[in-house]
Amino acid sequence: LTLCFGSYLLPTNLRLTLPLTCVILEVILIILFAVLVEYDHETDAKLWHKHLLQHNDSNYNNDFYYRYPSFQDVHVMIFVGFGFLMTFLQRYGFSSVAFNFLIAAFALQWATLMQGFFHGMHGGKIHIGVESMINADFCTGSVLISFGALLGKTSPVQLLLMAVFEVTLFATNEYILLSILQAKDAGGSMTIHTFGAYFGLVVARVLYRPQLDKSKHKNCSVYHSDLFAMIGTIYLWMFWPSFNSAITAHGDDQHRTVMNTYYSLAACTLATFAMSSLVGPGGKLDMVHIQNAALAGGVAVGTAGEMMLTPFGSMAVGFLAGTISTLGYKFLSPVMEKKLKIQDTCGVHNLHGMPGILGAVVGAVTASLATREVYGDGSVLALRRLSPRRVYVSVCVQHVSLTSRLSSSMEDVFPEIYAGNFSASEQGVRQAISLAVTLGMALVGGVIVGFILKLPIYSGPPDTICFEDAIYWEVLTALIALPFHPGMRQLSENKKYL
């Protein structure tokens, strides 16, 4: 009980590095926002009322009402979902939820700038509104996935620095995929999950700790920490339909994406329970699988969710994703640590990596099968540039005849196929190329950033005190008297990878 090493003996001191990093980053952000960022035409008092007047529009048609509920669901996934999912470690709950909080709060500001830069400036200014907020949260999600691979082994300074670089690379990759290659990836199977997972895994490889075994006894869960983690799991699971649909086109697109994701996740959950019991000792279930693999169905329909995947197609993909992911936790993770020296604390390769690639492949195949018969033809004509609500207003006001004005869903989902610029199979090829680009960016970027983070100047923990809150938090830790220690869950050799 007197063996308190928490407060006084630890070698790591954040007092200089963390305040400096936070203050410098935030001051830079404030200055850049002052110079570069403006309200968009739906947020700005003057512009919106000018819009109302010119288009005889209604306040109720402000996009806020059609995106904000989705945004809040995504927001919950980022802060509660990711945050609590990582609290499974017995003595790393403070760091899990609070560092998640810190790097997300930073990353969403920085992503606003980076994505704004790539998405197109308006007269030298970045315009922001609810859609940019959703995109910023998405980019943040990618950083948090990488955090999952590094959990317990990095200081908050390292994490902030990683976020600076990763957000930048994310925005670049996203720009290449969506704007140059004209790929579709509304739920981010490639841009968010594949990128975040492989970037994080490569960084973990570069930061490989040969002596990590010395902290092994803390790299496991206790009974109650697993329940906290389930809070994260359940929130991610419930709101994933909102995640995948948050920035798809309005109308049938959002509606369909939600439904595809809902059924994919349901099927994935049954697959996860089946596989977990099948491979568990004595047929027993493993909380690690339930907490993680049951979510793989959401990742795997991130690209194809907005397409006409059909409900049973979604379920088949979800079932497959849950199976792969659970088997990955059981058989692949131990191999990756031993052979590849990748210490992937949360197993992001199983939850985001493989299912992300699966999602990209499913997306490419589904895209290449798109036909006008399935997506509707929407017989052309005028007004295509106008948003549907403007068309509606125009129709009301001008009494134009009702012939063939509204776009088809093909235009919403595959604008280039609709416009005749691509064939469906070319769209499929571009989706496949996008996956390759994403993997390339993640690997190259991860190596570079990994070596930057390896410098011994960021107050990182020693190998002996990983997975331990006491190193960064004021908490009396007498490990001998740890209330949970006696009943803690001891994991066998090949189950250390939570």
Place this chain on the structure above:
Amino acid sequence: LTLCFGSYLLPTNLRLTLPLTCVILEVILIILFAVLVEYDHETDAKLWHKHLLQHNDSNYNNDFYYRYPSFQDVHVMIFVGFGFLMTFLQRYGFSSVAFNFLIAAFALQWATLMQGFFHGMHGGKIHIGVESMINADFCTGSVLISFGALLGKTSPVQLLLMAVFEVTLFATNEYILLSILQAKDAGGSMTIHTFGAYFGLVVARVLYRPQLDKSKHKNCSVYHSDLFAMIGTIYLWMFWPSFNSAITAHGDDQHRTVMNTYYSLAACTLATFAMSSLVGPGGKLDMVHIQNAALAGGVAVGTAGEMMLTPFGSMAVGFLAGTISTLGYKFLSPVMEKKLKIQDTCGVHNLHGMPGILGAVVGAVTASLATREVYGDGSVLALRRLSPRRVYVSVCVQHVSLTSRLSSSMEDVFPEIYAGNFSASEQGVRQAISLAVTLGMALVGGVIVGFILKLPIYSGPPDTICFEDAIYWEVLTALIALPFHPGMRQLSENKKYL
């Protein structure tokens, strides 16, 4: 500490039964979905755009935007609300939240098929969209209520099998009530709560375990497990207004249902605290009451919530429900166990059973008092078949004169009274008959399903190891060293029924 019986000595082995059950069920589901299920006209790319074109409608009028926020609230109630409410047991948290997750993920898929079948096929196909998703979650809720009565005493295989049968019976009962009897029950006082509770209680009776006392020391809560349960309670309480209003008619109906439920729950909460303190030893409050009885107000306005119950009427009903429910936990549950041999782990009779019947009665009375004076007359005419938004569009486009076109709320709430097919008192009688039908279905169905579940082939736990995660989960359980054991809350004889 070395007395680990968790992993090796337990007789129950899921390795065969659980994977088989999950895989077979999911494969059947996928096949049936492939054959039978299609996107509805608001989710399908082609149909929705055809609709947009034909009716000159806007994407912003897709029902997604007017149902999905309610759906997500209901979804949270199903997965977080029910899931965490049941984590109160000291060593059954994994099973509570994860089996809830498993059977809900299965039941919502199966309910889509069963309800789709009864709600009417379209050319041999079931059409699905956000409303069918809400209904599937509702049906799932009923299964989870029954789960509450069996908590700690059944294997996941038994629970899945129960869900197969219960969903089928639920859909049948719902069809009889809403389509044949033309009863109203938007929040499911009868279809969801009464049915789920009495079905579960009868199953529990058939599965009566005379030796359950041997697991008695585990059938209680510890300090932190009660806090986890409060997460469930509070989410159920907050989102119950969304639950009761999720499938009522748009406009005043949803708005009113939300408000009635909000005030009913508030009054119920005060009644619960009053009664809990009144009957507690030394005037002390009991977490069991707060966790459960404070929710009875939502159950009790499940039928009448959409009617013109008035705010003070809602509060009176809520107050009564909280009182009945708390007294039920204190005085009725012990009697039910001793005399009727019904071991109701969560006390669903007090939370869903009696308040459900109360809700049915309040609904019948409120319906029989409906008048055109209160609900509005809505002077008839044309367009009745059209949904309000189509009326609106038509008006805009065709410049028809504005005389008497829109329906009254009477039509939304009581279409048969509005159409002159029933009198209000006949509606009341039909509501009462519906309650009787529901009870009959639950009792008969429960007996049959109970005996099916009694077969000794489902890896159920022995009487000595009920309420214990270690039997199905990989968790080192040295009961002697259980960290919570010393401070755990010992419940007196008549308080064992949480």
Place this chain on the structure above:
Amino acid sequence: LTLCFGSYLLPTNLRLTLPLTCVILEVILIILFAVLVEYDHETDAKLWHKHLLQHNDSNYNNDFYYRYPSFQDVHVMIFVGFGFLMTFLQRYGFSSVAFNFLIAAFALQWATLMQGFFHGMHGGKIHIGVESMINADFCTGSVLISFGALLGKTSPVQLLLMAVFEVTLFATNEYILLSILQAKDAGGSMTIHTFGAYFGLVVARVLYRPQLDKSKHKNCSVYHSDLFAMIGTIYLWMFWPSFNSAITAHGDDQHRTVMNTYYSLAACTLATFAMSSLVGPGGKLDMVHIQNAALAGGVAVGTAGEMMLTPFGSMAVGFLAGTISTLGYKFLSPVMEKKLKIQDTCGVHNLHGMPGILGAVVGAVTASLATREVYGDGSVLALRRLSPRRVYVSVCVQHVSLTSRLSSSMEDVFPEIYAGNFSASEQGVRQAISLAVTLGMALVGGVIVGFILKLPIYSGPPDTICFEDAIYWEVLTALIALPFHPGMRQLSENKKYL
């Protein structure tokens, strides 16, 4: 282990006082609702359908769809946010979350009446709908802030009585500010946060307990209670944008308020981590700061959030708020206890008091800088009284010409400046006066209510058993064997104020 004083030896007995208080209050509420409260025109069956008919409106334009998602977010903040934020104490979790639940359930009913009375009766009746529900939740929030200052030291009877008085004073103060002084305060920097904090602090001063040191060992957190508290923190943080925007004007106003709050909170979080590490021993972070000070950014833009504060302005305000709040926890709270004898359990002065005043000042300055150039001019004319959607309908139907009909955002945010009744600087002065009025009401009201609560008839806890659930709850508390006791976080002298 046998030293159970929990159930039998404690002197406090609620059996008489709590049931009586709850029942009397609820019966009075039900009677007053029966006499005074009616559905408003969007909730009442008849009135809404009359409205639909007269204005040729659509059910989809019921305000329910544009306020209810915000309401639910606010509702989560009140019940989960405040409730779990206060569970940080090691043995006061039941009381924290459940008394929060009780007084909120009462206060929202009472606030409906008080605010309805001040907001204007309609023919002797109070009309209620989703907007009144949001306002009732806001008022409740103020009571819960005061609860934070008293946490662990008051009985539920005292808290209910405080709510009776505080809600009344809140509604009076709100009326003076918003209706008489024509101040703006959509997110309640003054009406909710400043009022609630200083009212609670004064009550805490009057109820000063010189012997509170005897309960000192319980006035601290344990590892898992800090994680429960983080649930509250994160929900408050995520949904604060909805809180500040819940009752602003539709369109750009809500959209802008959300965005300003989002960026203010993000910047605040970085400031909090920076300061916490800077002032912590060995550069270590303190969960108290993260749990609380990271939220100050939401408080500080409660008044100015709906104004054209700009994103970088919001970030600067948030950064300042996080800094002040963290330093307050570290340096000011100990002084306030020792010198001013204010025992502020949750440190509401740091989270709501100082940031509330900051928010009022920022609001006054921003208001005084308002110009027609920034907010738009909205060239006047007719229809101003009509809500935008009515304008829209009228336009559709009547084919009026489209000249200059829609209001400017200036009218939404500053109607008096728009109407030419005030200059911008006068608006600023009125905002400043409002702050002074609020502080005056809180101080005077707090003194009076404090002395009423000091009467020894409310079953309050003795100084020796504060911060202890066992006094009001059935929980076996053998303090010697408390499972968390050995590892609990011992706070140094100047860190006792969580």
